[in-house]
Amino acid sequence: MKKFYGGVEAGGTKFVCIVAAGPGEILAQERFPTTRPEETIGKTIEFFRPFVESKQVDSIGIASFGPVDLNEKSKTYGYITTTPKPGWAQADLLGSIQRGLGVTCAFDTDVNAAAQGEYYWIPENRELDPLLYITVGTGIGVGGIVNGKTLHGLIHPEAGHMFIPHDLKIDPFPGVCPYHGDCMEGLASGPSMAKRWGQAAETLPDDHPGWDLEAWYIGFMVSNLLLNFSPRRIILGGGVPQHIGLIDKVRKNVQKQINGYVKSPQVLENIDRLIVPPALGNQAGVMGAIALAITR
Amino acid sequence: MKKFYGGVEAGGTKFVCIVAAGPGEILAQERFPTTRPEETIGKTIEFFRPFVESKQVDSIGIASFGPVDLNEKSKTYGYITTTPKPGWAQADLLGSIQRGLGVTCAFDTDVNAAAQGEYYWIPENRELDPLLYITVGTGIGVGGIVNGKTLHGLIHPEAGHMFIPHDLKIDPFPGVCPYHGDCMEGLASGPSMAKRWGQAAETLPDDHPGWDLEAWYIGFMVSNLLLNFSPRRIILGGGVPQHIGLIDKVRKNVQKQINGYVKSPQVLENIDRLIVPPALGNQAGVMGAIALAITR
Numbered sequence: 001m002k003k004f005y006g007g008v009e010a011g012g013t014k015f016v017c018i019v020a021a022g023p024g025e026i027l028a029q030e031r032f033p034t035t036r037p038e039e040t041i042g043k044t045i046e047f048f049r050p051f052v053e054s055k056q057v058d059s060i061g062i063a064s065f066g067p068v069d070l071n072e073k074s075k076t077y078g079y080i081t082t083t084p085k086p087g088w089a090q091a092d093l094l095g096s097i098q099r100g101l102g103v104t105c106a107f108d109t110d111v112n113a114a115a116q117g118e119y120y121w122i123p124e125n126r127e128l129d130p131l132l133y134i135t136v137g138t139g140i141g142v143g144g145i146v147n148g149k150t151l152h153g154l155i156h157p158e159a160g161h162m163f164i165p166h167d168l169k170i171d172p173f174p175g176v177c178p179y180h181g182d183c184m185e186g187l188a189s190g191p192s193m194a195k196r197w198g199q200a201a202e203t204l205p206d207d208h209p210g211w212d213l214e215a216w217y218i219g220f221m222v223s224n225l226l227l228n229f230s231p232r233r234i235i236l237g238g239g240v241p242q243h244i245g246l247i248d249k250v251r252k253n254v255q256k257q258i259n260g261y262v263k264s265p266q267v268l269e270n271i272d273r274l275i276v277p278p279a280l281g282n283q284a285g286v287m288g289a290i291a292l293a294i295t296r
Numbered sequence: 297m298k299k300f301y302g303g304v305e306a307g308g309t310k311f312v313c314i315v316a317a318g319p320g321e322i323l324a325q326e327r328f329p330t331t332r333p334e335e336t337i338g339k340t341i342e343f344f345r346p347f348v349e350s351k352q353v354d355s356i357g358i359a360s361f362g363p364v365d366l367n368e369k370s371k372t373y374g375y376i377t378t379t380p381k382p383g384w385a386q387a388d389l390l391g392s393i394q395r396g397l398g399v400t401c402a403f404d405t406d407v408n409a410a411a412q413g414e415y416y417w418i419p420e421n422r423e424l425d426p427l428l429y430i431t432v433g434t435g436i437g438v439g440g441i442v443n444g445k446t447l448h449g450l451i452h453p454e455a456g457h458m459f460i461p462h463d464l465k466i467d468p469f470p471g472v473c474p475y476h477g478d479c480m481e482g483l484a485s486g487p488s489m490a491k492r493w494g495q496a497a498e499t500l501p502d503d504h505p506g507w508d509l510e511a512w513y514i515g516f517m518v519s520n521l522l523l524n525f526s527p528r529r530i531i532l533g534g535g536v537p538q539h540i541g542l543i544d545k546v547r548k549n550v551q552k553q554i555n556g557y558v559k560s561p562q563v564l565e566n567i568d569r570l571i572v573p574p575a576l577g578n579q580a581g582v583m584g585a586i587a588l589a590i591t592r
């Protein structure tokens with residue numbers, strides 16, 4: 001009999017709950033908007049309850065928006081920590097779900113889970129450690145697998161806020177990050193594009209100069225991640241890289257910026273195999289949650 | 297009976313060879329300038345030969361300048377790859393020593409070895425994974441321990457070349473990196489300071505504005521590493537950070553640049569425990585080589 005697991009992709013905009021054995025083996029799925037914690041967590045518990053009661057599911061993975069506390073020794077392990085999202089600061093996401101269902105859950109950031117999803121389910125990726133997963137959407141986030149495990153640490157990576165070169169003569173826009181102004185997220189998130197150009201990113205025409213600028217900044221982030229981690233695979237997910245042609249521009253910019261310094265054929269010649277869109281598409285996060293539940 | 301190991305710190309300027317059981321337990325040590333590969337590797341082999349013949353040493357760790365090939369499946373595993381140093385490009389450092397002595401050796405970058413040295417020998421650091429080791433000297437390099445092992449990957453990290461903000465109005469100096477101009481190494485290595493100010497870094501007076509600028513750039517590198525890896529410890533080694541007061545300026549700049557975004561007491565309050573000089577001082581590399589030999 002096939003073994004099923006639970007997965008939750010807990011996003012700032014919506015929650016996706018799933019019962020599955022893997023990609024393409026989905027028993028049940030539901031999505032609902034992220035409202036107040038009690039309501040949203042309540043719906044999550046109700047979704048899983050029948051599967052837990054029937055003993056079809058005894059392990060659930062949670063892929064959460066952040067910042068979150070990943071320190072298993074901490075009193076606030078599994079909490080959302082300091083989000084501006086009303087009601088969610090200090091919300092005990094992991095504990096509430098565990099108590100509500102009487103099931104032990106695995107817990108990680110949404111981007112670490114997406115990295116784990118791509119690593120676990122895509123056979124080719126198993127050989128490509130370190131593997132990084134970047135999302136460029138409402139925010140910018142980075143997760144990864146290094147030496148076989150997801151990246152934790154002091155808190156968890158927040159590489160979306162990294163500092164990159166910003167030439168004010170070419171782009172006088174000051175950035176939208178409330179903490180840093182022109183950090184990566186400040187200069188290149190979806191909302192930064194909307195504010196800079198006065199219209200949503202997905203409505204900019206293909207020949208709009210905003211795309212070259214966006215690909216230049218994402219290039220710097222990818223180049224820095226390449227220099228920092230020496231990853232064997234960099235996956236570029238989220239809404240913005242879905243714009244046709246953007247990932248290819250990023251690849252060219254990385255080659256230009258690195259300028260031959262990293263003498264690897266994967267950078268010099270096969271960069272289209274180094275920097276790729278998610279093989280699981282928009283299922284990377286939720287399939288990552290399933291992988292967390294399996295490998296817990 | 298105490299067990300002894302061999303360690304080689306193979307630098308671009310000098311080689312240090314050591315036989316030791318650990319810090320403070322050094323049986324023999326020798327240093328000589330890095331000349332042509334045959335001569336330098338020859339001296340290394342001669343140093344170890346008596347210890348190998350007497351069976352006092354059966355494992356040697358090599359901490360090498362780079363770039364090097366760390367891929368154990370590669371035909372050029374253990375080679376120095378593309379250095380401008382005369383004679384050393386494509387030099388089979390690991391193989392020559394192994395064949396010369398008939399001993400299997402462990403092999404890693406100098407900075408990964410230094411990270412391993414600080415991690416292995418300093419009990420406090422064992423709890424501080426991810427741990428990063430930065431050197432700011434003739435070049436800038438970064439090594440690290442993540443999830444219990446050193447950072448390898450496509451090649452190995454080259455975070456010294458990361459791209460950081462460079463305000464030309466404040467610092468019109470174009471940088472000295474032959475590949476990137478104003479990457480981190482281009483703006484903040486020892487030679488960049490010498491070229492910018494017309495005198496060697498160690499001769500600049502304490503109140504010279506070059507120190508604030510240097511600490512600002514190192515701040516950006518450390519901030520980006522903090523955001524990328526979420527490390528529990530960042531060790532700042534090499535010649536330049538030996539300037540009194542520099543590390544403290546770096547700590548203050550990191551707090552200013554991160555601007556409260558990473559809500560960890562280690563960043564907000566105890567940053568003097570997060571960013572530290574090497575506990576092993578200038579022995580980090582060679583003691584790292586010994587640790588590599590032990591943990592091989």
Ligand SMILES: Nc1ncnc2c1ncn2[C@@H]1O[C@H](COP(=O)(O)OP(=O)(O)O)[C@@H](O)[C@H]1O
Nearest residue numbers: 137138139190191200201202238239240242243
């Ligand atoms: N096809 C597209 N091209 C460019 N930008 C897009 C596209 N689709 C969505 N976006 C932008 O991505 C952002 C939403 O990111 P997304 O990853 O879909 O969700 P979230 O980050 O909120 O989970 C918005 O700012 C939107 O403008």
Ligand SMILES: Nc1ncnc2c1ncn2[C@@H]1O[C@H](COP(=O)(O)OP(=O)(O)O)[C@@H](O)[C@H]1O
Nearest residue numbers: 433434435486487496497498534535536538539
């Ligand atoms: N006390 C010091 N203060 C500032 N800079 C120093 C100091 N000592 C050495 N340096 C600089 O560090 C560089 C040498 O770096 P070092 O780490 O000692 O060796 P290497 O990188 O060659 O192995 C030189 O550029 C030198 O000017």
Ligand SMILES: [Zn+2]
Nearest residue numbers: 161177180183
């Ligand atoms: Zn920011």
Ligand SMILES: [Zn+2]
Nearest residue numbers: 457473476479
């Ligand atoms: Zn460079």
